[in-house]
Amino acid sequence: MNIEMRGISKSFGENQVLLGVDFNVRSGEVHALMGENGAGKSTLMNILTGLHRADGGSIVVDGTERVFASPREAERNGVAFIHQELNIWPNLSILENLFLMNPPKTALGTLDFAAMRRRAEEACAELGITLPLDAPAEECSVGQQQMTEILRVLMLHAQIVIMDEPTAALTERETEVLFGVMKRMKAAGVGIVYISHRMEEVFAVSDQVTVMRDGGAVSTLPTAQTDMGRVVRDMVGRSLTEYYPARTRTPGEVIFAIHNMHSRDVFTDVSFTLREGEILGVAGLMGAGRTEIMRALFGVDRKDGAQIRLHGEEIKIDTPRDAIRAGIGFITENRKTEGLILDFSIGDNISLPCIDRFAAHHIVKAKEEDAFITSLAERLGVKAASTEVSAGTLSGGNQQKVVIAKWVGMQPSILIMDEPTRGIDVGAKRDIYDLMNELTEAGVSIIMVSSELPEVIGMSDRILVVHEGRIAGELSREEATQEKIITLATGGE
Ligand SMILES: Nc1ncnc2c1ncn2[C@@H]1O[C@H](COP(=O)(O)OP(=O)(O)OP(=O)(O)O)[C@@H](O)[C@H]1O
Ligand SMILES: [Mg+2]
Structure with a gap:
C-alpha cells in the first residue's frame, strides 16, 4: 500500500x-x-x-x-x-x-x-x-x-x-x-x-x-x-546547545521529612527528606512503585502508616485535600483522567483550583483572573487560539502544559511532578526546566519522578532510586551516572 x-x-x-x-x-x-x-x-x-x-x-x-x-x-x-x-x-x-x-x-x-x-x-x-x-x-x-x-x-x-x-x-x-x-x-x-x-x-x-x-x-x-x-x-527553528539549564539555587534547610511510609504489598519503609528549593529526582524502572509512593504520599491512595513532618511539625495526609492544605501540589502522570477537565476551557482549568483568590463577595474579579491565566499560559507557552478554547481540543503536549500551569498557579510550596515532560517537545521541555529553576529560586521544593535518565541527572540536586517498592539508594548530583542509577534500579549494589 x-x-x-x-x-x-x-x-x-x-x-x-x-x-x-x-x-x-x-x-x-x-x-x-x-x-x-x-x-x-x-x-x-x-x-x-x-x-x-x-x-x-x-x-x-x-x-x-x-x-x-x-x-x-x-x-x-x-x-x-x-x-x-x-x-x-x-x-x-x-x-x-x-x-x-x-x-x-x-x-x-x-x-x-x-x-x-x-x-x-x-x-x-x-x-x-x-x-x-x-x-x-x-x-x-x-x-x-x-x-x-x-x-x-x-x-x-x-x-x-x-x-x-x-x-x-x-x-x-x-x-x-x-x-x-x-x-x-x-x-x-x-x-x-x-x-x-x-x-x-x-x-x-x-x-x-x-x-x-x-x-x-x-x-x-x-x-x-x-x-x-x-x-x-x-x-x-534554532539549535539547542545547552539542553539542561544550570541549577542556580543551592538547597536550604530540610522542610519535609517522610519516615517509614508503608503500604502492604506496594511499598515498604519509604523514608526521605526534602530541602527548601531542592529538586529531588526519583528514578526507577516503571512498575517499581514510584507513582504509587507519590499517590499515597499525596493521599490519593491509602497507606498503612507514615510519619510525615512539615517544617518540623507532624502532619497527617489522608486525602488530597489534606495535602493541598499543607501546600503540596501533584502533577500526575495521567493527565486525561486525573489532570484536566477536557470540556472546560484552558482558563477554567487553570483558575478553578484557586478560584477563591478571585472571588470577592461572590463576584469574580474577572480582570485579575484573566491576567493570572494569561500570564501562566504564556509562561508555559501553551499553544492555542485563545484561553477560552476547551482543553480537549489541545494537542497532547499542550494539555500537559495546562496541567502544569494549573498546579503552579496554586502556588504550592512542595510540588510533586510525575513524568512532567512526557509528550513535551524538545523546545518546550527547556521552558519547563527553566520554570522548575525559577520555582526553586523562589523557595519551592520539587519532587520529580522521571523515567528519562538524562533528565533526572540533568535537573536533580539529589536522586532517590526506587526498586521493587523500596528506596534502593540515594545519589548526590555529583556522583550520579546512568550506570549507577540503572544498577540500583535493577537491584544491584
Ligand atoms: N478538535 C480540535 N478542535 C480545535 N482545535 C484542534 C482540534 N484538534 C487539534 N486542534 C489544534 O490543532 C493544532 C495541532 O494539534 P495536533 O494535536 O495535531 O498537534 P501535535 O503535533 O500532535 O502536537 P503534540 O506533540 O503536542 O501531540 C493545535 O493548535 C490544536 O489545538
Ligand atoms: Mg499529538
Whole structure:
C-alpha cells in the first residue's frame, strides 16, 4: 500500500492548523513524524484516518484519490491508528476494550467471550506479554492501558499502522517488545507512521523522518542522511546547545521529612527528606512503585502508616485535600483522567483550583483572573487560539502544559511532578526546566519522578532510586551516572 497526502490544509475555526502538508508512507517502511507540540502531527493523521475532514489537498491511496469517512472505514481498509491519548473505556475490562469495535459473536448473535479470550491470549503469547484481561481498565497502569490499545490495533492486521507516541507510557521491556513487533511488521510489508518526541527511538526505528513546524512539513529525509542536530533545528527553528539549564539555587534547610511510609504489598519503609528549593529526582524502572509512593504520599491512595513532618511539625495526609492544605501540589502522570477537565476551557482549568483568590463577595474579579491565566499560559507557552478554547481540543503536549500551569498557579510550596515532560517537545521541555529553576529560586521544593535518565541527572540536586517498592539508594548530583542509577534500579549494589 502506498499513501500520499498532498497539500493537506485544515483549520479549526480561526485556527489554521495545517498549511499544505505533503506526507507519504508506503508498505515496509517506518516513516517517523516529528515536530513541536501543536505542529499538527496528530491532526494530519486524524485526517488520513477519517476523524477530521481536510479543507484542501488530496489523499491518494495506491494511485486512486480517496477519503475515509470514519476511523472505522479506515480500519476496514487496512489503515489503523494507535492513538496518543488513550482510547480506553475505564469501566470496561481489558478484554472488552480489546474487542469493542468488532467483537466476535456466537451463532446466536451474542458476544462470544470464549473466542475473545482465546484470541487475546494468543495475541499476548505471540508478543510475550501478559495483560490482566478481566481487570477493569481503570485499575490498570497507564502502560497496561497503552499496551491494550497497541494490541487492539495489532489484532486488526492492518497494512498501514499509525503509532502516536506509543512508548510514552511503556516500560523498557514493553518498549523492546513493541520494537520487536515493529520489525516483524515491517518485514511482513506493513507500513508504519511513527510519531515520537524521543529522538533516540526515532533514529533507532525509522527509515524516513519528516519534521513538521507550525502546520507545514519542513523536511523529509532518509534517517541515515540526517542527524539529531538537524532534526532539532528543523523542529524549533534554532539549535539547542545547552539542553539542561544550570541549577542556580543551592538547597536550604530540610522542610519535609517522610519516615517509614508503608503500604502492604506496594511499598515498604519509604523514608526521605526534602530541602527548601531542592529538586529531588526519583528514578526507577516503571512498575517499581514510584507513582504509587507519590499517590499515597499525596493521599490519593491509602497507606498503612507514615510519619510525615512539615517544617518540623507532624502532619497527617489522608486525602488530597489534606495535602493541598499543607501546600503540596501533584502533577500526575495521567493527565486525561486525573489532570484536566477536557470540556472546560484552558482558563477554567487553570483558575478553578484557586478560584477563591478571585472571588470577592461572590463576584469574580474577572480582570485579575484573566491576567493570572494569561500570564501562566504564556509562561508555559501553551499553544492555542485563545484561553477560552476547551482543553480537549489541545494537542497532547499542550494539555500537559495546562496541567502544569494549573498546579503552579496554586502556588504550592512542595510540588510533586510525575513524568512532567512526557509528550513535551524538545523546545518546550527547556521552558519547563527553566520554570522548575525559577520555582526553586523562589523557595519551592520539587519532587520529580522521571523515567528519562538524562533528565533526572540533568535537573536533580539529589536522586532517590526506587526498586521493587523500596528506596534502593540515594545519589548526590555529583556522583550520579546512568550506570549507577540503572544498577540500583535493577537491584544491584
Ligand atoms: N478538535 C480540535 N478542535 C480545535 N482545535 C484542534 C482540534 N484538534 C487539534 N486542534 C489544534 O490543532 C493544532 C495541532 O494539534 P495536533 O494535536 O495535531 O498537534 P501535535 O503535533 O500532535 O502536537 P503534540 O506533540 O503536542 O501531540 C493545535 O493548535 C490544536 O489545538
Ligand atoms: Mg499529538
